[in-house]
Amino acid sequence: LSGGLLHWRFHPKDYKAALKWYGLAAKQGHARAQYYLGNIYAFGKGVPKDYTTAIKWYLKAAEQGRADAQYLLGLMYASGKGVPKDYTTAIKWYLKAAEQGDASAQFVLGNMYDRGRGVPKDYKTAIKWYLKAAEQGNADAQYQLGYKYIRGQGVPKDSKIAIKWYLKAAEQGHADAQFYLGIGYLFGNGAPKDSKVATKWFRKAAEQGNADAQYQLGAMYDDGDGVSKDSKTALKWYLKAAEQGHTRTQYYLGLKYAFGMGV
Numbered sequence: 001l002s003g004g005l006l007h008w009r010f011h012p013k014d015y016k017a018a019l020k021w022y023g024l025a026a027k028q029g030h031a032r033a034q035y036y037l038g039n040i041y042a043f044g045k046g047v048p049k050d051y052t053t054a055i056k057w058y059l060k061a062a063e064q065g066r067a068d069a070q071y072l073l074g075l076m077y078a079s080g081k082g083v084p085k086d087y088t089t090a091i092k093w094y095l096k097a098a099e100q101g102d103a104s105a106q107f108v109l110g111n112m113y114d115r116g117r118g119v120p121k122d123y124k125t126a127i128k129w130y131l132k133a134a135e136q137g138n139a140d141a142q143y144q145l146g147y148k149y150i151r152g153q154g155v156p157k158d159s160k161i162a163i164k165w166y167l168k169a170a171e172q173g174h175a176d177a178q179f180y181l182g183i184g185y186l187f188g189n190g191a192p193k194d195s196k197v198a199t200k201w202f203r204k205a206a207e208q209g210n211a212d213a214q215y216q217l218g219a220m221y222d223d224g225d226g227v228s229k230d231s232k233t234a235l236k237w238y239l240k241a242a243e244q245g246h247t248r249t250q251y252y253l254g255l256k257y258a259f260g261m262g263v
Contacts, residue, residue: 015046026057034061035069042072042081051082062093070097071105078108078117087118098129106133107141114144123154134165142169143177150180150190159190170201178205179213186216195226206237214241215249222262231262 019040025033034057041047042054055076061069074093077086091112097105110129113122127148133141142165148155149162163184169177182201184191191197199220205213218237221230235256241249256263 015040019046026060029060029064031061031064031066031069034058034064035066038069038072042076051076053082055082062096065100067097067100067102067105070094070100071102071108074105074108078112087112091118098132101132101136103133103136103138103141106130106136107138107144110141110144123148127154134168137168137172139169139172139174139177142166142172143174143180146177146180159184161190163190170204173204173208175205175208175210175213178202178208179210179216182213182216195220197226199226206240209240209244211241211244211246211249214238214244215246215252218249235263 019037022033022037022040026037038054038057038061039045040054041050041057043049055073058069058073058076062073070093074090074097076082076090077093078090079085083089091109094105094109094112098109106129110126110133112118113126113129115121119125127145130141130144130148134145146162146165146169147153149158149165151157155161163181166177166181166184170181178201181191182198182205183189184198185194185201186198187193199217202213202217202220206217214237218234218241220226221234221237223229238249238253238256242253255261
C-alpha cells in the first residue's frame with residue numbers, strides 16, 4: 001500500500017483520471033471521494049466549472065457528516081453558486097460543520113451572526129464562534145476578536161485583549177491585524193507606546209497592499225517617527241495608498257503638491 005501511495009504522490013497530475021476513479025468511488029457512497037469530486041467540479045479541475053454538479057456531490061458527502069463538505073455547501077448557498085442564494089440554508093450547513101470543530105465554518109458562522117445574515121444580528125453569538133475558531137488558529141477570527149474588544153461589541157472594551165488577538169493574527173500575516181497592531185503601539189492603546197514597533201507592523205501590512213498602512217507608513221517617514229525622516233520614501237508609500245483610492249492620502253498628496261511640501 002505504501003508503495004502504491006508513493007507512486008501516486010509523484011505521478012503527474014491527471015484530473016481526468018482522478019475524475020474517473022473518484023466517480024466510481026463516489027457512486028458507491030465513499031464520502032471523501034464525493035467531497036473531492038465536488039471540488040473538481042467546483043474549481044473546474046480538468047472539467048468546465050459546474051456548480052450544480054459540485055453541489056450534488058457536496059450534498060452527498062455532507063449528509064454523511066463530512067464537515068469540509070458541509071462548510072463548502074454552506075458557502076455555495078451563501079454565495080448563490082449552483083443554487084439560489086439562501087442564507088438560512090447556508091447557516092444550517094455552517095452550523096453542522098462548526099459543531100464538528102471546523103474552524104473555517106466557525107469563523108463564517110460568527111460572521112453571519114455579526115452581520116445578521118440569515119439570523120438576527122447577535123454580537124455575543126458571533127463572539128462565541130469567533131472564539132472557537134480563533135483558539136484553533138484561524139487568523140480571520142483572531143482579527144475579528146481584536147476588533148470586537150476595541151469596539152466593545154458583545155464584550156466589554158479591553159484594548160489589551162484586543163492587542164493579544166491582533167498579535168496572534170498579525171503573526172500569521174493578517175494585514176488588517178498588522179495595521180491595527182501598529183496603531184495600538186503608535187498610540188499606546190493596549191500596548192506600550194513604541195513608534196519603532198508600530199512602524200514594523202505598518203510596514204508588514206503596507207507590503208501586503210494595505211492602503212491604511214501605506215498611508216501611515218508614509219506619515220511615519222514624513223515625520224521621522226520611529227524611522228529616519230525621509231520625504232522620498234514617505235512619498236513612495238503615499239502614492240501606493242493613493243493609487244488604491246485611499247481618499248485621505250489623495251487629499252494629503254494634493255496639499256503636498258499644491259504647497260511644495262517635500263515635492
